[in-house]
Amino acid sequence: MNKYNNIRIFLIIVLMGMVSCYFISSDLVKEITVGVLIVLFGFIINEIVFHTNKHKYERNKMGLFKLFPRIFIPKNKYITNHKSIIRIKKYFRTVKEKEVNGKYGEALRYLRAGLKVISEPVLVESLSMLLYSNGEIHKAIENLKAMKVTEAEAEKQKNILLSVCYRKIEDYPRALQCLTKVSELIHDEKKEKVRNLSDIAECYYKLEKKTNASPNIREAYRIAKKNNYTEGKLYIHRILLNYYYSQGMIENIAKVLTSTYTLLENFDVSNFDSYGKLSVNSIFQFERKLVSELLTNETIRRSILDNEFSDQVLADLEIYFKYREENHEQTKEAFRDDVKSTVLTNLDQLDSDRNPPIAS
DSSP states (O other), X not given: OOHHHHHHHHHHHHHHHHHHHHHHSOHHHHHHHHHHHHXXXXXXXXXXXXXXXHHHHHHHHHHHHHHSOOOOOOOOHHHHXXXXXXXXXXXXXXXXXXXXXXXXXXXXXXXXXXXXXXXXHHHHHHHHHHHHHTXXXXXXXXXXXXXXXXXXXXXXXXXXXXXXXXXXXXXXXXXXXXXXXXXXXXXXXXXXXXXXXXXXXXXXHHXXXXXXXXXXXXXXXXXXXXXXXXXHHHHHHHHXXXXXXXXXXXXXXXXXXXXXXXXXXXXXGGGSOHHHHHHHHHHHHHHHHHHXXXXXXXXXXXXXXXXXXXXXXXXXXXXXXXXXXXXXHXXXXXXXXXXXXXXXXXXXXXXXXXXXXXXX
8 A cells, every 4th residue: 555545545544523513513513623624625636636647648758669669869969969869868858857757748738748859760770780799689679769860761761770780680581582672762873773682682591591591692793783882792702702701612712802802902992982881891800700710720720831831821810810800890990980970960959949949
């Protein structure tokens, strides 16, 4: 039994006692009793109104939470003090203050405003990107699934990000569903077409459906080559390297790596778009895996030495590995900077003017 029920029981007992006093007491006591009864009745009515309003507020509050699903906010230092994030948090602090003071109408207004802002597609997209980079993939998926979009471009971006998340957790059938939606929303954007076809091919490769993958990867490369889209070629190389490695196709790996090095010799990685940097980063990781196996696999080491190669060969490989390690870190940092820049730009674009003022 909570304290509010105890208060109600106490008031009922007092009320009954006062009524009894009215019938058995003198005129003076009767007048005092009437005054107290009026006060008690007023208090009870206020209680009824208060709890009716609170119940109505809780019902409307639950309705808003159904209309605006929960959005996860990642813990990244560079967004914690951003004005848009501070504003959102202030909305919800104000809601709690209004609830405590029983101002349910105002609390509902601030709650609606806060939920509306946090559900903005550009914000949900940004927060999901950060969750993904933090390794919180399932939270990123929940955010994206909750994202309400009305425009084709936003729908396309939502499904692109969802496909990335699903591939990360190896749910390739769902990734393919998202990528199919994306392909329906792409018109003449050649670069997007290259990436979409490549991603579809990668999913089919992972599902061991090479016959489905091959036409997509060939078409992607044809478009990338025709439009001189270097980052697109590297994007395709990344997918092919991983597939050939899983199949033990060493000659194919050598051919793709040779083609990759030719591309990287003629271009500055720092000028690549985010997909190009992602691809180069993944290729560096792939190289690390190969070189690491080469240096640690005793059979391969003995084979090198048995063929009259000197220990210098292995030493040179170790130096190469160290160089690539530094390159890998630089590229990874550049990719993180791209994500950070995109997120901060999106947060800056949030239109805070249309939101109601926040109480100080």
